[in-house]
Structures are given as structure tokens and as C-alpha cells.
Amino acid sequence: MPKLTVERLLAGLGFGSRKESRALVRMGVVKIADREIEDPFEELDVRPETIEVNGEEVPTTETLYVMLNKPLGYECSHAPRDHESVFALIPERFLAMGINAVGRLDAESTGLLLLSNQGEFVHRIESPRKGKDKTYIATLARPFDDAQKAKLLAGVMLNQEPEPLAAHSVKALGELEVEISIGEGRYHQVRRMFAAVGNHVETLRRVSIGGITLDPSLEPGKWRFLTDAEVASL
Numbered sequence: 001m002p003k004l005t006v007e008r009l010l011a012g013l014g015f016g017s018r019k020e021s022r023a024l025v026r027m028g029v030v031k032i033a034d035r036e037i038e039d040p041f042e043e044l045d046v047r048p049e050t051i052e053v054n055g056e057e058v059p060t061t062e063t064l065y066v067m068l069n070k071p072l073g074y075e076c077s078h079a080p081r082d083h084e085s086v087f088a089l090i091p092e093r094f095l096a097m098g099i100n101a102v103g104r105l106d107a108e109s110t111g112l113l114l115l116s117n118q119g120e121f122v123h124r125i126e127s128p129r130k131g132k133d134k135t136y137i138a139t140l141a142r143p144f145d146d147a148q149k150a151k152l153l154a155g156v157m158l159n160q161e162p163e164p165l166a167a168h169s170v171k172a173l174g175e176l177e178v179e180i181s182i183g184e185g186r187y188h189q190v191r192r193m194f195a196a197v198g199n200h201v202e203t204l205r206r207v208s209i210g211g212i213t214l215d216p217s218l219e220p221g222k223w224r225f226l227t228d229a230e231v232a233s234l
Helices: 006-012 018-026 092-096 119-126 146-154 189-196 228-233
Strands: 030-032 050-053 056-059 065-070 100-102 109-116 134-140 169-172 177-182 201-209 223-225
Touching: 006 018, 006 030, 006 050, 065 228, 100 119, 109 119, 134 189, 146 169, 146 189, 177 189, 189 201
Parallel strands: 109 201
Antiparallel strands: 030 050, 050 056, 065 109, 065 223, 100 109, 134 177, 134 201, 169 177
16 A cells, blocks of 8 residues: 555645645645645655645545535535535535535525535435434424324325325424424425425425534534534434
């Protein structure tokens, strides 16, 4: 196995090709433990926890698990059609590292979005068989009542779905505000489920996935790495 060099480390962290990584070192903008690196081919006996590039302290993990507070009007796509991409909200180097959205939120929905470059992690969260509930807060156009709640819990038929889809839990937070948890992640599923019981979703915010809850300190458009405990919970 090739020795870990500074240029290989930078390239693996998405800072460009190995040639581009060598150029960064020669520009004098790369430091490890406050020491400026002069030789891009310098071998590292131990992978440092962080590396400084252009004044930014960057964790050296190549495994990405990210929480983003998705704002209104962004598409969860690398090739958005009508709005800006959520990938514009994270460091560009993450794209070179193969990051993808774990499930999606439509442009009109906000809240918790997970991103990762680990295919097995993405599959585990997206799969309805794994039992990872997704919880949303919906603001409705019309008052919510017990009859609508009963139908959502029993299961409703949606167009182009082979069988009824049922909410795992439903809790009224007010006359027009409802917390709902589902196990799947079908196209516009929550909006379609409320429409099937005679209501309409005005706003929709995802607040949790499995054991991970949206960090209340994250403002819309901001992100952070998941903690080890959060990753383990999934």
C-alpha cells in the first residue's frame, strides 16, 4: 500500500487532483500542527486529525456524514432544474469526495437533510425495511381532526403505489399543525397522504430521521458533521 503523502491526503480530501494538491503545498497555504508544509511528497507516518488549508482547519476523515438544515427553495440534486442545489451549501471539495443526499426533500420542504459519501449508509437510511422513521412537522390549510388522523394511521392509497401507506405516528400540535412519522420516503409522500384525507400541506419541515434530530443551533442553510454517537444510532 502506498505511503500516505501530503499530496495524497489533500487529493483524498477533495482539494483537487494530485497535481493541484502539489500546487497548494508549493503556494505555502498548507499546514499540519501549525507547521507549514513545503514538500508535497512528505510522507506521514500517522494521519493527522486535521490539516490546515488556506487558513481553514479541515478534519482529515474521508468518510463524510453530514447534517444540513435545508432551507426553502433548494433542490436535493446534483443537476437541479428550477432551483439552486443543496450541494451549493456545502464545501465544494465534498463533491469531489462523492457526497450524496440521503433521501430527498422537495424544494418547498425544509429541515433535516443527511448527506454522505458512504453507499451502505445511504441505502440503510433510505430503505423502508430498515425501520428508520422520518418525522415531519406539517402546517395544514384546514383544521386537522380525529377522522383524518385515523385514516392516516390505517393507511391511504396513493396514485401509482401498489398498496396503502400508513403513518407510523400522528400527533396534532395545534388545529393546523401536525407531527407525522413515516417509514418510507416516496415522492411527495407526506403531502400526498394529507391530500388523500382531504387536507393540504402549506409548509413541511423534517425534524428527525431515526435517532437523529435536527440540531436547533443550525440555521437554515448551515451544516455540521454528525457526531460518532449520531452515526452509531443509525
